[in-house]
Amino acid sequence: MFIYIAGAGAMGCRFGYQLQKSGNEVILLDNWQAHIDAIKANGLHITGDEDLMYPMTIMHPTEATREADFIILFTKAMQLKAMLTDIKSIIGAKTKVLCLLNGLGHEDTIREFVPQENIMMGVTVWTAGLKNPGVVFLQGKGTINLQSFSSQGEAAVKDIVDTMNAAGLNVIYDNDVVPSIWRKACVNGTMNSTCALTDSKIGQFFGSEAAIRIVKTIIHEFVLVGTAEGVKLNEQEIVDYVMHTAEIAANHYPSMHQDLIQNHRLTEIDYINGAVARKGVRLGIATPYCQMITDLIHAKESILEIK
Numbered sequence: 001m002f003i004y005i006a007g008a009g010a011m012g013c014r015f016g017y018q019l020q021k022s023g024n025e026v027i028l029l030d031n032w033q034a035h036i037d038a039i040k041a042n043g044l045h046i047t048g049d050e051d052l053m054y055p056m057t058i059m060h061p062t063e064a065t066r067e068a069d070f071i072i073l074f075t076k077a078m079q080l081k082a083m084l085t086d087i088k089s090i091i092g093a094k095t096k097v098l099c100l101l102n103g104l105g106h107e108d109t110i111r112e113f114v115p116q117e118n119i120m121m122g123v124t125v126w127t128a129g130l131k132n133p134g135v136v137f138l139q140g141k142g143t144i145n146l147q148s149f150s151s152q153g154e155a156a157v158k159d160i161v162d163t164m165n166a167a168g169l170n171v172i173y174d175n176d177v178v179p180s181i182w183r184k185a186c187v188n189g190t191m192n193s194t195c196a197l198t199d200s201k202i203g204q205f206f207g208s209e210a211a212i213r214i215v216k217t218i219i220h221e222f223v224l225v226g227t228a229e230g231v232k233l234n235e236q237e238i239v240d241y242v243m244h245t246a247e248i249a250a251n252h253y254p255s256m257h258q259d260l261i262q263n264h265r266l267t268e269i270d271y272i273n274g275a276v277a278r279k280g281v282r283l284g285i286a287t288p289y290c291q292m293i294t295d296l297i298h299a300k301e302s303i304l305e306i307k
């Protein structure tokens, strides 16, 4: 299969590597010049569970000309629209497009560029990190839950699911993936901004009663808004899932801490707590914790003069 990975950061590199290794033709698309130069010069340096140099093709999104069979979107949320604009010409009538970004509402952006029957939305618990330009850190295993928006459902994307499973990506076809996307958003909505704001690892933040009150209130706001939108969410099940994830990831700084505090980069807050606050305004549901956390993150971005 001919595949583009649109957004070759940590996750894009992981998926690109696994898909090419299993026999597909893969092109990585990215705009980070130092990363492009490193991969062109030396290949992708895989570290973590393995340590090897792996040759991969990488180019700027606007340089891609051949229509794709399959595109996986792996930008940060705030880069998604610009990426789709840059790759318009390689999205053909039969090109399937999968979005595995964290956060809410990406399908609305994708619909502007891709016909409904070719869109797949999903969520993944695979992880990856970038150590340096061209150097990715891959450890452990994961799974993907995805759903096709085609009226044919699973049948429309059988070849894609088979290709991803042959690459060891562990895809589960989910007939109702939206609650899983919201559940992951609750994980990010309770850990990412809070740890960035308190400069803490997940286990440190989750270590006080005050923090658990904040976590439960944020989840409550997500559930009120999601339920009003018709998403089937079980609040207690989500609280249990978030607590369990916090235990497993106790020793990690969430990606928003890495973006904002460690690397002084913009965050995905507007697509996590910010998305819930905006939906709340539209639905007439108060979401004061999500709104305040979004404002505090933007205030910190401004203090650090991040643009």
Ligand SMILES: NC(=O)C1=CN([C@@H]2O[C@H](COP(=O)(O)OP(=O)(O)OC[C@H]3O[C@@H](n4cnc5c(N)ncnc54)[C@H](OP(=O)(O)O)[C@@H]3O)[C@@H](O)[C@H]2O)C=CC1
Residues within 6 Å of the ligand: 007, 008, 009, 010, 011, 012, 030, 031, 032, 033, 074, 075, 076, 077, 079, 100, 101, 102, 103, 124, 125, 126, 127, 128, 129, 130, 255, 263, 268
């Ligand atoms: N990392 C993880 O473990 C997981 C991430 N996700 C989600 O997947 C999506 C992609 O995340 P992820 O792969 O981690 O994103 P990364 O931050 O690794 O990369 C995203 C983009 O950011 C730019 N970039 C990254 N680092 C630098 C740098 N140091 N200097 C300049 N530009 C840089 C590049 O874009 P550009 O071409 O514009 O420069 C790159 O394509 C997000 O929605 C994330 O929330 C989901 C599950 C797990």
Ligand SMILES: CC(C)(CO)C(=O)C(=O)O
Residues within 6 Å of the ligand: 187, 188, 191, 192, 245, 249, 252, 253, 254, 255, 256
């Ligand atoms: C580690 C975890 C689960 C924390 O929210 C995550 O998804 C992230 O860092 O973005």
